[in-house]
Amino acid sequence: MNNTFNINRFGLLLKRQWLDFGKIYLISLLVVAGVLIGFYFWNTPSLIKYKNFNNVMQFRYGLFLTLGFIFISVVASSYFALLGQKARATLELMTPASTFEKFLGGVFYTAIISVATYLVLFYVIDLSFVKYINAHLTEFKLDGDNNSLVKPAESITADILNDENHLKYFLHFIAVPFLITSIFLLGSVYFNRFHYIKTAISVMIFSGVATYVTYKTASILTQGLVYVHHEGNQNNRDSTLLFILLITSALTLIFWTIAYIRLKEKEV
Amino acid sequence: MEVIKTNYTLVYYLTNTVGMIKINNLNFGYSKHKPLFKNMSMQLSNGHIYGLLGKNGAGKSSLLKNLAGLVYAQSGTLEVMGFTPAKRQPALLEQICFIPEEFYLPSVKIDSYVKANAPFYKNFNHSYFFELLKEFDIPANNKLIDMSYGQKKKFIIAFGLATEAKLVIMDEPTNGLDIPSKAQFRKIMASALTDDRCIIISTHQVRDLDNLIDTVIMLDENDVALKASVEEITNKLTFKKVKELDESIIYAEPSLSGYNAVMPNYHNEDSKLDMELLFNAILAEKIKFKPLFN
Numbered sequence: 001m002n003n004t005f006n007i008n009r010f011g012l013l014l015k016r017q018w019l020d021f022g023k024i025y026l027i028s029l030l031v032v033a034g035v036l037i038g039f040y041f042w043n044t045p046s047l048i049k050y051k052n053f054n055n056v057m058q059f060r061y062g063l064f065l066t067l068g069f070i071f072i073s074v075v076a077s078s079y080f081a082l083l084g085q086k087a088r089a090t091l092e093l094m095t096p097a098s099t100f101e102k103f104l105g106g107v108f109y110t111a112i113i114s115v116a117t118y119l120v121l122f123y124v125i126d127l128s129f130v131k132y133i134n135a136h137l138t139e140f141k142l143d144g145d146n147n148s149l150v151k152p153a154e155s156i157t158a159d160i161l162n163d164e165n166h167l168k169y170f171l172h173f174i175a176v177p178f179l180i181t182s183i184f185l186l187g188s189v190y191f192n193r194f195h196y197i198k199t200a201i202s203v204m205i206f207s208g209v210a211t212y213v214t215y216k217t218a219s220i221l222t223q224g225l226v227y228v229h230h231e232g233n234q235n236n237r238d239s240t241l242l243f244i245l246l247i248t249s250a251l252t253l254i255f256w257t258i259a260y261i262r263l264k265e266k267e268v
Numbered sequence: 269m270e271v272i273k274t275n276y277t278l279v280y281y282l283t284n285t286v287g288m289i290k291i292n293n294l295n296f297g298y299s300k301h302k303p304l305f306k307n308m309s310m311q312l313s314n315g316h317i318y319g320l321l322g323k324n325g326a327g328k329s330s331l332l333k334n335l336a337g338l339v340y341a342q343s344g345t346l347e348v349m350g351f352t353p354a355k356r357q358p359a360l361l362e363q364i365c366f367i368p369e370e371f372y373l374p375s376v377k378i379d380s381y382v383k384a385n386a387p388f389y390k391n392f393n394h395s396y397f398f399e400l401l402k403e404f405d406i407p408a409n410n411k412l413i414d415m416s417y418g419q420k421k422k423f424i425i426a427f428g429l430a431t432e433a434k435l436v437i438m439d440e441p442t443n444g445l446d447i448p449s450k451a452q453f454r455k456i457m458a459s460a461l462t463d464d465r466c467i468i469i470s471t472h473q474v475r476d477l478d479n480l481i482d483t484v485i486m487l488d489e490n491d492v493a494l495k496a497s498v499e500e501i502t503n504k505l506t507f508k509k510v511k512e513l514d515e516s517i518i519y520a521e522p523s524l525s526g527y528n529a530v531m532p533n534y535h536n537e538d539s540k541l542d543m544e545l546l547f548n549a550i551l552a553e554k555i556k557f558k559p560l561f562n
Contacts, residue, residue: 003357009388016384020374087372093338096361096388264356268338 004098013097013105020082021109025075032071033121039063040129060156064122071118072177076110076184077196080263084192089268103260111181123157130155172241175248182255189262287311288435288466289335294344296327296334304330306490307344314434315463316497319481320470321547326487328470329369332437335468336366348435362389365428367438373420375413378406382427389431397430403452417444425453429460436460436467442476454480474543484543486550494550496561498541504560506533507542518556519549532560 043059082088092102134152160166187199289312297303304327312318322328333339334346337353337360346353351360374381378401386392401408404422412420421444428436442450457480461467471477484501486494496504510517511526520529528542530549550557 001359003355003359006358009358012384012387016388019376019380019384023375085372087368087370090338090366090368090370091372093356094336094361094364094366095385096358098358099356265340267340268333 004100005104006098006101009097010101010104013095013101014108016095017105017109021079024078025109025114028071028075029117029121032067032118033125035067036063036122036125039067040125044129044133057153060126064156068118068122068177069180072110072114072181073184074196075114076181077188077199079106079110079185080188080259081195083189083263083266084195086268089266093266093268099264100260103256103263106185106259106263107256110185111178114181115177123155126157127155168241172245173248175245175252179248179252179255182252182259186255186259186262189259189266288314288349290345290347292345292347294334294341294346296330296339296341296344298330300342303342303490305341308491309344310485310492310495312466312468314466315461316483317457317461317467317469317481318483318485319474319477319543320468320485320487321474321543322487323551324472327490328487329439331487332366332439332468332470335435336364336437337361338366358388362391362431363434365431365433365436367421367424367428367436367441369439369443371420371424373412373424375411377411378408378423381412385427386430389433391432393430393432396432397426400426400429400456403456404449418446418449421445422449422453425456429456434465436465438467438469440471440473441469442471442473450476474547478541478543481543484546486547488551488554493554494557494561500561501546502533502539502541503536504533505530505546506537506539507545508539519545519553521545521548 039059044057083092095102097105130153137152154162160170183203184196184199187202188195191198289310291308291310294305294308295303296305296308308331320328320331330339334341335348335353337356340354348360349363351357353360353364376384382394382397386394386397398408401423404419404426406415406419406423406426410419412423415423421441425438425441442453445453454477457467457469469477469481481498483497484494485492505518508529508531509523509526510520510529513520513527513529516534517527517529517531520527528545530542530545533539
């Protein structure tokens, strides 16, 4: 018997975890769907007033990011939260699966399943509203001209994929949701109570200190120096985006590793 | 190679009457300044039902948690069937049935719980499990959340025993059980003991398990105050009702008709072990008992 990883045992563990985690997860997903639909109903503009729906559907980006952050962070923060309760922790730790498998189960549900289902849910709801709007285009007139139709709306996915600039940003920020889930997953193992709020406060303090230290260090290092501008704006931006991708990916791996170690060290 | 070696080790421990649990110079405490165990050492073998006794805070539950790998010792070694419990390896975990005092069960039906959890235990015995449920009067289609505390406890005991785990650890198993259930529990546990199984039961309610336990382990003052089989205890000590106290009595408690006394068994008399009396005697006169059991 392999005591570190066994694919059959891992499959059994995922199935077992779903029994407990699945119900809460599906309820949260329903809440997210309700909030999304509510926002779309409230913010989808009256067709008659606008020529280009994409301009007035900008609310989607803010909604996508805010709700996405809340959803994936709450899911990640609740995954190992049960380890804070003695009775539940005993049951979890005594389940005959390795700590690595239990950790991987956490990554699977919080990073893969939660992010993927959120994307699919957002895509489906957004596309439904866009389809609905576009199906009713002919009913509206523009500036009293019967022959002039308003420009059809585009789904948020098409909007991102068709715009080279949007796509570039999207790809370079792809590790950010995993970074968020890794931080909150670590918080759910590390803290015994009030996981979400404690993690959020820790992140705020840590980010504040890191920003201050970076700013101060940069100020000291560049004191008395002047910025020399070269023809390389595009390159600078590209390398910054690449740095963002590399740093967020590295931080994600670091937080996952710490979460695994904390899980191994967990006592009841 | 390591995997094969581990499996051979497990087979060896399950097929021989050996020290299934080896504790060597174990130091453990929840804080460094307040140790719970100081250089504790002992060996426990298969084929026995051990009764773990001790005052509140003596470390009974902590010792069980150490055996199950739920807490980490500060120093010393602890081996269970050749494994280190702190590593929480699945090969060992599937051989441990741990019934904690406080437990949690999800809000699902018995059937769903078994489907989700039983496959982790390759020796899980479904027919035995349903037999135990029947014996405990628990309807098999019940939802776990709707059951009373006592029923839940009986359910986890039934599930734990059906895993066919070789090490059964129970922390206050009779708490919350009604009188008929305690009798059922004793009957089931007596039949659950096999040559390859080691059962450790921690309890305050010694009278519940009087006839079940074959070896007594008593914890006091950071160490094992007594570890002896019931046979050894009754060979060395006699438990009697006496009218008057004399010098041969090691410990006595007043009763309605005189005294309940413990004294050395110089004349090989047969007496029934009074666990409660022994417990109080050991705590009060540890120094006097020590030479008898060393």
